[in-house]
Amino acid sequence: xxxxxxxxxxxxxxxxxxxxxxxxxxxxxxxxxxxxxxxxxxxxxxxxxxxxxxxxxxxxxxxxxxxxxxxxxxxxxxxxxxxxxxxxxxxxxxxxxxxxxxxxxxxxxxxxxxxxxxxxxxxxxxxxxxxxxxxxxxxxxxxxxxxxxxxxxxxxxxxxxxxxxxxxx
Numbered sequence: 421x422x423x424x425x426x427x428x429x430x431x432x433x434x435x436x437x438x439x440x441x442x443x444x445x446x447x448x449x450x451x452x453x454x455x456x457x458x459x460x461x462x463x464x465x466x467x468x469x470x471x472x473x474x475x476x477x478x479x480x481x482x483x484x485x486x487x488x489x490x491x492x493x494x495x496x497x498x499x500x501x502x503x504x505x506x507x508x509x510x511x512x513x514x515x516x517x518x519x520x521x522x523x524x525x526x527x528x529x530x531x532x533x534x535x536x537x538x539x540x541x542x543x544x545x546x547x548x549x550x551x552x553x554x555x556x557x558x559x560x561x562x563x564x565x566x567x568x569x570x571x572x573x574x575x576x577x578x579x580x581x582x583x584x585x586x587x588x589x
Contacts, residue, residue, distance in 0.1 A: 477498050
């Protein structure tokens with residue numbers, strides 16, 4: 421069984437709607453995985469004051485893959501950077517956020533059936549969504565037993581700029 425220790429995730433605003441399609445497993449974008457709890461908490465504190473409600477665009481094509489008999493499906497996506505943010509802050513965001521983000525949708529320990537693929541292919545995401553929450557998950561044991569450790573709402577851009585007023589062009 422594939423284990424990922426502790427992970428830091430970003431969650432989309434229509435999380436509840438997407439969750440209906442995934443047997444109640446929450447779709448998410450992984451920032452980091454295979455962390456100790458202490459590392460996850462450290463990243464959480466740092467990111468809590470740097471990340472804002474980040475816009476993201478989705479490609480409406482599911483990708484299927486597996487690692488060590490851990491099967492999962494995801495939508496590829498891209499971060500949309502606000503034109504109003506300054507260059508220094510944008511550079512920091514690009515260092516934090518993953519290069520090839522993906523919205524993980526469903527996990528299994530055996531390959532997806534044709535029926536499942538058909539059902540999942542009917543999921544239609546909005547072209548643009550907003551990541552509104554960040555959380556730490558304990559991703560050990562069977563994925564159905566993964567547990568939320570900590571969660572926060574992401575701030576809006578104005579709140580971030582007030583906190584980080586030292587970011588100048």
